[in-house]
Amino acid sequence: MPGVKKGETEAAQLQENLEGASIDDTIQPRQPTSLQGLLRFAMEATKDEDAPHSSELKPMDEERKKFLEEALKTMTINVVEVLQKQIAVLKNVGELKANDDPKDYLTAIENICEYIDNIDIANDFHKIGGLMILRPCLQSQNSKIRAGGCELIALLTQNNPTCQKIILENAFLPELIALLDTDNDVKVSIKSIYAISCLVRENNEGFNELIAHNGLHVFLKALKSKEERIIVKLAFLLSALCKSQPDLKSRLVFLEYFPVLISLVNEERNMGHEFLLSLLVTLTEDNPAAINEIKDPKYSFKDIITKYRSSILNREECEEEDQYCRILLHQIG
Template sequence: MPGVLKKPQQSLMLTSEVENAPSNQPRQQPTSLEGLLRFAVEATRREDGAGPSNFAPMEEEKRKFLEDALKSMTIDVIEILVNQIKTFDNVGNVSEVDDVTEYIQAFETICDYVDNIDIANDFYKIGGFSIIRPCLESKHSELKLRAADLLAELCQNNIFCQNVAINHGFLQILVPMLKETDFNVVAKVIYAISCIIRENPPGLHLFDGLQGFENIKEPLLNMDERTRKKSAFLLVALCNMDGNIKEKIISLDYINEIVTILMNEYQTSFEDCGMLLQTLIEDNESGISVCRGHEEFEEFLKNHIEFTENKDEYIEANAIYKNLLRQIFPEGN
């Protein structure tokens, strides 16, 4: 794979460009090979216009300076990734109390590059996925969450890496991790699962077969705001992806649980839970009937609509409460 340009440490500008540029106009320097090529083409086009050309054979000293500058701007991404992968050779021996600073730095370096789909695919081809399983199965929580985060970055909107993750059995590891007691780990696990199965029907089918919908109910019901929000958001996305998922979730008594959550003290995750409830009961009389079984729910919605009315910080919550009231209790509302 070709190298990529680093941010230049020293400003590079062709001599004729400096001479012809307005003194008060800042020059935007190229930060990629494509940008550098465009820079050179535009300079050539200007020189090819009317008037004598200012170009002359480049002096050896200037030529060497330009070559060295270009070399310093170019890095070999694959070489960097290979070196980071080697850091994990003995990661299976890490205990829950060991210092993992070296591994954290390696994860951060890798994540700096693999958000690019081509580089993510190359990361698999050079054996990078081999570091994920031992870290997910590690006794150290930081390694677990970093591995889940890396897996999410690799698979997000990347069907190739999604299928690699599925074929490597990572969902079989991730789904049981939804019951971890460290909410930081669980939040990253939900993120990884989401990036693997969203818009991927085989992944969604496998998640269902692994009792994923039963297991993700736990982080939805706990008191941690991050895991509750992420769980609700993922479930809404999956319902929109496959209509059968809605019936599956309703059959697991999610609606009763969500109504109970909403009727507790207000939290920022209520918008996500309310959105999930809206999705589940839309065009679904059985779901609406379950909500009506909570005798105090109508009064609760009315009270919270009044409380959140015309308050900027509750705009979304207010809209959700109003929609729920109209959907569940349409008479007089």
């Protein structure tokens, strides 16, 4: 049966790609790939036997049944064992020099990232010693490894109180803040914001640590870089924090965020403007001190918003921004 032979070849190739993962009764499927792959294998295995005009269902013969069972086995793996192998690879990541090839380490990070957005697997990752590779990643001489370390922390802690607590207890938040403050690679900065966000949003302990480690000062400095992607990430994060931590609005006024935010809005339009305007609306909502601040003539805030609104008027893609402008103009009277 030519179709079966081809299917068996593809299944064997897939088994190699799974890097020798073992099989047992507690395995967990990698669902998106396995379902598509299994369907493809089944179709390849039986296509030569399909009758062009027949819809009659026939019992599955033993050879076909055996093939499908084997294909299913190759599509399932022991996730913990896979994670342990990747952790073993990353144990030496601290020895990586600036000019060394990081390919194996990056592959290991990517493989781990495929699984740890699942809360149960993230918790298992900690139990099998995964935390030991995080700090060497953050401190690596290679910027891609540093960014990968940030992403690992983000995926581990997103909507996961258990991992959030563990990561905070192991003092990773100050390191993430330091990366945002001092790292020259924009991708590392963006990933560090991602990780910080996953640790502090809807998490009072994380938020308090952010304040204690001067995170708001670092955020303000990062906004001044005028890097568009950083502005988007930070404006979104600050808006979310203001909604869950109402006293943050007063802190941001005191730390003189308004001059920076207004200056950024006055720059040439980019994708960050929608998020900046949204943040300004959030900051001024039910906040008389903030409204009084932006009314100060030194900012020319009303003129800036009026001019900006004129530049986006009747542009369908700018409807949200126009709405924010109208709210701000109404608030300042």
